[in-house]
Structure formats: C-alpha cells, structure tokens
Amino acid sequence: xxxxxxxxxxxxxxxxxxxxxxxxxxxxxxxxxxxxxxxxxxxxxxxxxxxxxxxxxxxxxxxxxxxxxxxxxxxxxxxxxxxxxxxxxxxxxxxxxxxxxxxxxxxxxxxxxxxxxxxxxxxxxxxxxxxxxxxxxxxxxxxxxxxxxxxxxxxxxxxxxxxxxxxxxxxxxxxxxxxxxxxxxxxxxxxxxxxxxxxxxxxxxxxxxxxxxxxxxxxxxxxxxxxxxxxxxxxxxxxxxxxxxxxxxxxxxxxxxxxxxxxxxxxxxxxxxxxxxxxxxxxxxxxxxxxxxxxxxxxxxxxxxxxxxxxxxxxxxxxxxxxxxxxxxxxxxxxx
Amino acid sequence: xxxxxxxxxxxxxxxxxxxxxxxxxxxxxxxxxxxxxxxxxxxxxxxxxxxxxxxxxxxxxxxxxxxxxxxxxxxxxxxxxxxxxxxxxxxxxxxxxxxxxxxxxxxxxxxxxxxxxxxxxxxxxxxxxxxxxxxxxxxxxxxxxxxxxxxxxxxxxxxxxxxxxxxxxxxxxxxxxxxxxxxxxxxxxxxxxxxxxxxxxxxxxxxxxxxxxxxxxxxxxxxxxxxxxxxxxxxxxxxxxxxxxxxxxxxxxxxxxxxxxxxxxxxxxxxxxxxxxxxxxxxxxxxxxxxxxxxxxxxxxxxxxxxxxxxxxxxxxxxxx
Numbered sequence: 001x002x003x004x005x006x007x008x009x010x011x012x013x014x015x016x017x018x019x020x021x022x023x024x025x026x027x028x029x030x031x032x033x034x035x036x037x038x039x040x041x042x043x044x045x046x047x048x049x050x051x052x053x054x055x056x057x058x059x060x061x062x063x064x065x066x067x068x069x070x071x072x073x074x075x076x077x078x079x080x081x082x083x084x085x086x087x088x089x090x091x092x093x094x095x096x097x098x099x100x101x102x103x104x105x106x107x108x109x110x111x112x113x114x115x116x117x118x119x120x121x122x123x124x125x126x127x128x129x130x131x132x133x134x135x136x137x138x139x140x141x142x143x144x145x146x147x148x149x150x151x152x153x154x155x156x157x158x159x160x161x162x163x164x165x166x167x168x169x170x171x172x173x174x175x176x177x178x179x180x181x182x183x184x185x186x187x188x189x190x191x192x193x194x195x196x197x198x199x200x201x202x203x204x205x206x207x208x209x210x211x212x213x214x215x216x217x218x219x220x221x222x223x224x225x226x227x228x229x230x231x232x233x234x235x236x237x238x239x240x241x242x243x244x245x246x247x248x249x250x251x252x253x254x255x256x257x258x259x260x261x262x263x264x265x266x267x268x269x270x271x272x273x274x275x276x277x278x279x280x281x282x283x284x285x286x287x288x289x290x291x292x293x294x295x296x297x298x299x300x301x302x303x304x305x306x307x308x309x310x311x312x313x314x315x316x317x318x319x320x321x322x323x324x325x326x327x328x329x330x331x332x333x334x335x336x
Numbered sequence: 337x338x339x340x341x342x343x344x345x346x347x348x349x350x351x352x353x354x355x356x357x358x359x360x361x362x363x364x365x366x367x368x369x370x371x372x373x374x375x376x377x378x379x380x381x382x383x384x385x386x387x388x389x390x391x392x393x394x395x396x397x398x399x400x401x402x403x404x405x406x407x408x409x410x411x412x413x414x415x416x417x418x419x420x421x422x423x424x425x426x427x428x429x430x431x432x433x434x435x436x437x438x439x440x441x442x443x444x445x446x447x448x449x450x451x452x453x454x455x456x457x458x459x460x461x462x463x464x465x466x467x468x469x470x471x472x473x474x475x476x477x478x479x480x481x482x483x484x485x486x487x488x489x490x491x492x493x494x495x496x497x498x499x500x501x502x503x504x505x506x507x508x509x510x511x512x513x514x515x516x517x518x519x520x521x522x523x524x525x526x527x528x529x530x531x532x533x534x535x536x537x538x539x540x541x542x543x544x545x546x547x548x549x550x551x552x553x554x555x556x557x558x559x560x561x562x563x564x565x566x567x568x569x570x571x572x573x574x575x576x577x578x579x580x581x582x583x584x585x586x587x588x589x590x591x592x593x594x595x596x597x598x599x600x601x602x603x604x605x606x607x608x609x610x611x612x613x614x615x616x617x618x619x620x621x622x623x624x625x626x627x628x629x630x631x632x633x634x635x636x637x638x639x640x641x642x643x644x645x646x647x648x649x650x651x652x653x654x655x656x657x
Contacts, residue, residue, distance in 0.1 A: 232432040238388055239427075240447045240498065241420030243413075254437045330482045331436055 001326075008319050012312070019311045020073060023304045024066050027295065033058060034082045034298040056082065069304065078305035083297050088305035092287065096309075097180025098168060099279070099286035103271045105202055106210035111264065114214045118221025118260075123248060125226065133218060141215035145274055149208040149281040156204060163204050166283035170197040209278040213267040220263045224256035231255070258329050265321030269314045339364045339538050340385065340506055343398040347377070347384050347562075350392060352609045354380040356562035359636070364505065367532060367539045369553030369570065371546060371585065375606040377562035378542045382508045386425050387415045403505060421451040424499035428511040430491035434483035440467075440494050441479030447501045466497040471527060489520035493527070500531055507532070508540045513548065525552055546589055550574055558582045561606050561617040568642030578641065578649040580622045616647065624648055 276288035467475035
C-alpha cells in the first residue's frame, strides 16, 4: 500500500514541472504586461515603464525568469501578487474555502441525484424515465455553464425572485470567518437568518456547477448497473430470495460503484474548471474568480501559483479516490 | 404426493418457446437428472420453478405445486420466502456466481439472516458448520475470504453451503460441475449426493453429461427443444432408451465408442425461434424418422416403461447398449 502511494506521489514531480512550464509560458503569451494594465488608460512614459519592468524582473530573459520562479517554488515560495503585493499562498488559502465549499456542495448534489437516477434508469431500461433521464443528462452535459447559469439566474432570481443573484451571503450579516466555510461560519455566528441566507446563496451555484458531474455520474451509473445486472452473482442474490431493493441497491450497486467512483474522481478536475465560470457568473469570491481576475490583470505570480495549487489539489484528490477504489474493490486490495 | 409437481409449464421469450408444455414431478428425497443439449430448456424450466425468470420472459403453467402448496398464485413476497429457503439452486459458473465484493462469510450468513433471522453469533456458527460440511478446510479463516481468493471448486462448495443453509426440501443443481476440473467434478458430485442423503432433500441435477447422470440420478428426464421427450428410471434408460434422441445421446458417449474409429454425433442443432420443424421437433435430426413424424406432434405416452414422446419408440430388444 505504501509503495502504491509513493508511486502515485512520484508522478507529481513531472506533473508539477509540466504545470509550471505551461502556465508560465501561456500567461506570457497573452499580449500586454501587468504594468500596462495597472496604469490603464492614463499611459506611462517608456522610461518609467522600463524601470518598473526591471524592478519586477520582467526584463530578464524568459528562461532566467522561469528558473527564478522554479527555484522559488521548490523552496515553497510562490511569489507575491503584482497587484496586491500579498503572498500568493496567503491569497489562495483565503479564497480556497469558498471554492471548496461550492465544489463539495456541487459534488454532493451530483452524487445524490446522479446515482439514484442512474440506478432507476438502468432498472427501468427503455422506459420513459430512462429516456428522459438520459436525454436530460445529455442536455446538461452539452450546455455551456455560463449560459445555463444565466438562464437559472433569469428564472429563479429575476422572474421568481427565489434566490439571490450573487455572493455568498446577504450583506446584512457580518461575522469573523472561523473555518472559511460560509455554511459552518454562519451557523456558528448564531445570527438569526444567516445560515438560511448562506444556503439560499449556495443553491444556484451548486446546481450550475454540479450539472455536468451530475450528467456524467448518472450516465456512468446507468451503464455500470446495466452491465452488473446481467452478472451471475445478481442471479445468485435473487436465488437467495432477497428483496429486489437489496439485490439492486446492495449486491449490484456495490459492484457498479467501482467505475462510478473513478468517474467521480475525474470529475473533481472538471469541477475546478467549472468553478472558474460559475464563480464568475455568481461573483462567488473563490479561487476561480480570483484566477480569472488575475489573468485579466496579468498578475503572473498569482496565475502561476493558483493553477499550480489547484493542480496539486486535483492530483491529491485523485490519489485519494484511487485509495477509496481499493477499499471498495477487494480484488485490487488483495493483489500482491 | 410428490414434493414438486409441474403441470404444463411454458416459458416464452418473445416468440421463442424455451420451455414448451413441460410436465414434471419429483418426490421427496429423490434424485432426478434432467438431460439435454444446450438450449433444450432444462435450465430455464428450473429457473421458472425458482421464480427467477425476469422480464421479458413469460411463465405459464396449469399448476406448479410445491410441498402441497400452489406456487402460481403466490405474490412476489410469498414467493421470495420460499426461494432460497425451501427451494435452493446452485449454478454452473462458481467463479462468477459469488459476489466479488463480499466475503464468503457474509454471503452465507445473508441467506440465514433473510430467512431465519437469529443472532449474529448463531448465524456465524451455522456458517462455520456449513463450511465444514461442504468440505472447506480451515473454515474460520475462509469466512473472511473473498471469492477471488478461492479456487473454482472451493467457490462451488461455498455456493452449495449457501444453498443448503436453510435446509431446503429441494435443491436444484444447474450443471454444477461443468466449469470444474475433472478431478474436482467427482468430489462435488459426491458432496451433493452426500448432502442430499444427510438432509433428506430432493435433488434435481441439470446436466448435459450423461456420465454424471449415470452415477447419480435415480430417474432421468430427457429434454429436447423445450419439451420432455423421455423420462424413465436411470438404469432402464441407460440400457434400453426408447426415444431415438436418448439413444443418440447415449451413443455419443466416448465410453461406448471404444471399438469404433469415430464417435457418432447427432447432426444439426437444436431448432431455434425460426426453424422449428412441423410434427416432432426432433424429426430433422432423427435417424429413425418416418413420413408421419413431420406431420403430427407426438403426444407424451405414459406406461410402465416411463414416458416417451415419439411415434416410433425404439423397441427394447432393438438396441443393445
């Protein structure tokens, strides 16, 4: 087991180098530099511009800049934001809980609806329910996130007025963050209505961000269940005289979950990608929105550091998923 | 009164008649062999008795009486209470018939929990007892094993342990040895017969291996294309088969072909959905078919020499085995 974890962790090294190289190169391929964007339309005389570039080290050869950046990363220093002058790590971890909170809710939403829907669709294969669920899943999967988000805002926030348009909690409430998770903090604050407000703010972003994972999980669960339902051991379970819910929800599902867990792990990466758009639409103060803002400001260290940290998170989550995979699939656990 | 009595059982899948008007009965403590080629409907018929035919299969019967109780009118829950308890079944592929995600112990005690309740400890004790009854060494340790850690023969023993857990009155074994090594086959058969005697249960042995039947069954039913074609006490059937199909099956046994250069075979295959012949279903492959065989369906004819469905049954003196 330890060897398994170490092998998986060793993959981190080339991935890190790849991620740093890519983000470093790509942000510099976008025209404009941070200084031009800071001063905006006021303009800046070329001498002053050159002096600021030199101060930031942007006048050095690109390879040297990369080397400087890489050695910093290896020492745990992701640099400081050009705009706010705060360490990138601090900024990241201030905003990270908001994204994590949203992602967890979106994933719970996707799993809680996707797995039962997939099971039912498989059991009632070819029925109206099956066709509607699979049709809806395909639609959800194909729909651009920003458009889907705007549609929901127009309907539920605009026309119906049920949910707020943006933010994490109503401006009426203020309390010191304890965990960074608004649901927990608002609960702890004891202010009446704060928790309810946090929940109301979470609903639409959760639905929008969870839609694609929901579609993928429902489809994967359905196909895995269809495969498993024809297995001999499902017939054995029925031959024992077990009730249908136990045959399907226990004997079959346990086996069908193995590929579904893998897909859930892969969706974590998709989730962070989706968070960029979702947070922008709902002004959700998380990592996604922060990275978009940093790209607009050509805040090189923030973009580089932020993406590197997100990549690390995704890799670690996938490692955890692989470990869970071993837990639910004894055939993997007992190898060697 | 027989333990199980089936009157005119039919199972259809769409237009396909997998089982066609089957009458069958088995007494308490009897060992019945059901023989036939692949696709002859022997497994499907027994799955129907278990109540395991799923959509789109349709099961019809005038009556299926088990232990004096009519099964056809039971609701699903009442039916499930019998399945796995009074009627149990083991299958052909032991390696895939056990759930790979659960331990052997869990899979045995689950049946006990559903049908008999009891405490965790009593169920565990019974599982240990069962494992040693089916000849699994070191049962304590095997309780926590997963199926992939055991051999095919071991897994089949576990399947048998699950099947007999609630002391069924009828055990259906569907080709229980087909997927196993020859050396293990004999052991499993001996185990099944031993348990059959010990528990006093009736045993239905589905197989396409005449050799297996010869060693075990008291009475043999031969099925062809979903129909019963011959049924007789095992000894008489082997020495004096009356249906040409039974005769051809026995003739194809390697043990009987030692002095012949080539083993005889039955030409053709079991008819499917679209090529069902008129008259007797076996007539296109039958060595002794005559003109009338293609015209009318032969009825089952009962007598003191068993039952046979043939217009021209072989005479006892005509064939020496």
